[in-house]
Amino acid sequence: MSRFGASSSGLRPPIVPDGLPEVPFDLESEDLHEKVLFADADLSGVFAQSVEFGQVRFRAARLAGATLPKVRLTDCAVERCDWSNLRAENATMERxxxxxxxxxxxxxxxxxxxxxxxxxxxxxxxxxRMARFDAVAVTGCNLSGADFSNSDLRGARFTGCDLTGAQFSGATMQGARFERCELTGIGGITSWTGAIVHPDDLIGLSYVLAGALGIVVSS
Structure with missing residues (x-):
């Protein structure tokens, strides 16, 4: 069994068996897929609801433009995949x-x-929007223009991420952590009560806060 990403952050890493059998990538509503490898497969644009994946490894698997409402992933590894424009409302990722x-x-x-x-x-x-982040670590990712409106970010940590223009209106931020992130142009700064920000990020954040308060910073 291989275990991913155990760290001092306290996150429980996924447990994904080694040597998983590779199977054809096919999805229908209410499917259950367990202990398999989906590699170099393309299901772009597929529709399937309430699909469950347990102890599955995705490697270079395409779900671009797919619609998977209420999909559930448990103990999974997702590597070098293209899931752009995937719609997965009310879905779950755990470990x-x-x-x-x-x-x-x-x-x-x-x-x-x-x-x-x-x-x-x-x-x-x-x-x-309205998602709940319960022990989530985001590292080295481009999140520019992301929308976290009304989400619960109390269990989130962002490290070395580009959050330019991201929206946080109505988000719950108590305990959310940001370190070495690009915060230019973020929205919803008044929702940041209780957020924990690294000193290196304060300069960029101060300009956003000044703008929200109507303060003009002269050159």
Whole structure:
């Protein structure tokens, strides 16, 4: 069995068996897929609801433009995949490691993320409205233009991420952590009560706060 990403952050890493059998990538509503490998497969644009994946490894698997409402991933590894513009409302990730993936425009609104890591990926223009982040670490990712409106980010940590123009209006931020992130042009700064920000990020954040308060910074 291989275990991913155990760290001092306290996240529970996914447990994904070694030597998983590779099977054809096919999805229908209410499917259950367990202990398999989906590699170099393309299901762009597919529609299937209430699909469940358990102890599955996705490697270079395409779900671009797919619609998977209420999909559930548990103990999964997602590697170098293209899930751009995937719509997965009210979906769940639990003990999932996502690395090197393109997820531009992904919609996970109303969903749950628990013990999830995103590393070195494109998550720009993603939709996380009303999602709950419960022990989530995002590292080295492009999140420019992402929408976190009314989401619960109390269990989220962002490190080395580009959050340019991201929207946080109405988000719950108590305990959310930001370190070495680009915060230019973020929206909803008044929702940041209780957020924990690294000193290196304060300069960029101060300009956003000044703008929200109507303060003019002269050159």
């Amino acid at each position: 999932v490691a996502v690395s090197g993936c393109r997820m531009t425009g992904l919609a996970w609104n109303g969903g749950l993320l628990r013990d999830v890591t995103f590393t070195d990926g494109r998550l720009d223009l993603t939709n996380w």
